[in-house]
Amino acid sequence: MYNAKAVIAGIVVLAVLFTSPFWMGYFGSDYTSTGVVLPKGEKSCIEDTDFMRAQHMRLLNEWRDEALRNENRIYVSAKDGKKWTISLQNTCVKCHSNYKEFCEKCHVANSVYPYCWTCHIIPTEGK
């Protein structure tokens, strides 16, 4: 093998780089559950759980457009036809009133930093 030192060094660097997802995980903590604390007292959200988990950001974006651009403050749930007031502050945060135990649990772990709180007040339960 020619230039054996350089080639082996190259192979080692490459192997270390491309296995980084495996060994880098050990520097931090494991992530086996989101640890989200759901609001007590309420059984269901405005849509079903799967939809809310995957699509809540789209819903919130549409709510913003409806409320601020189209002046429509009524949302009809696709789940049961129930009518809800389009308002983050008065509808969502009424139940999901603990930012640290709810929003942040997934958002920080997955590096999602939406710009909700540049206008809205971060809900801190009991403070």
Add this chain to the structure above:
Amino acid sequence: MFESLLLVLLIGAIAWAGASMGLASLFGVVLPYAAVVVFIAGLAWRMMYWAKSPVPFAIPTTGGQEESLDFIKQDKLDCPSTKWGVFWRMVLEVLLFRSLFRNTYAEVRENDPISKGPRSIYYSSKWLWCFSLLFHYCFLLVFIRHFRFFMDPVPSCITFVESIDGIMQIGSPRFFMTGGILLAAILFLLGRRIFNQRLRYISLVNDYFPLWLILGVVVSGICLRYFDKTEIAQVKIFIMGLTHFAPVSAEHLNAMFIVHLTLVCTLLLYFPFSKLVHMPGIFFSPTRNLPNNTRRVRHVNPWNPPKQFFTYAEYEDAYRDAMADAGLPLEKQPEKAAE
């Protein structure tokens, strides 16, 4: 072209069907591990194979004035004569694709005003350089961004990259510019092969397949982020399970995620055996990694057999008597040799 497109669609469809049939663990757990092993072992095998191949001639690319007399200025980056110069040329080649920047396009122009008839013209063409640079850097950034699923807590540098990438604040989830540019660049690289007749003539399945495959990865990824969403907290739990060698079930994840993962695994499996190995290959290219010092240093072909030398002393020993008879001058006279 269509065969390779169909092949990629088939892989996607198999993954989709597999995920729907409850084989998500096969596509989500077994395949990624196999793909990573094949990828790393395949690359190592490729590099060893290249390292074992001898370089018979010194064939560095000379893109400028070579080292000469003191008063002639050497083009140190395009025609390096030292290892250090080769290093810098390689750095520029890898980071900025300098040789692609010199790309020219040849065309026969009918009814040219200068020759009053057809004339071949050559001009500098920077599109390929521009889009391949965009493609490679956006792919790198997208790859780095994905580390938010591999690490907990997410390092601030990745969050910073994401904040710059999504700085336009379009939509929710925020539109990442690298994803869009990557899609545009891959479509250019594909369109180039399809619509340029000469290029289409020389393009084979192994040219189209990686392009369609990467397009599939990009489209499924964009689709997962903006349209057919999956819950990324569950994705992260699943991915962290894989990287900690404690796999969790993939049954509850969106089938589109399994398609994305399967296409990425196909890319990893295919990578070491395709033209995509130009990633390590660039460093093994004799036209790039040799200094242009052929006038000072003799390049010995490593596969030359050992030389059978016949020195003058041995020659004289063999023919001394005949040489003495012919009256030729000798270093040792015959009487002396006999002593």
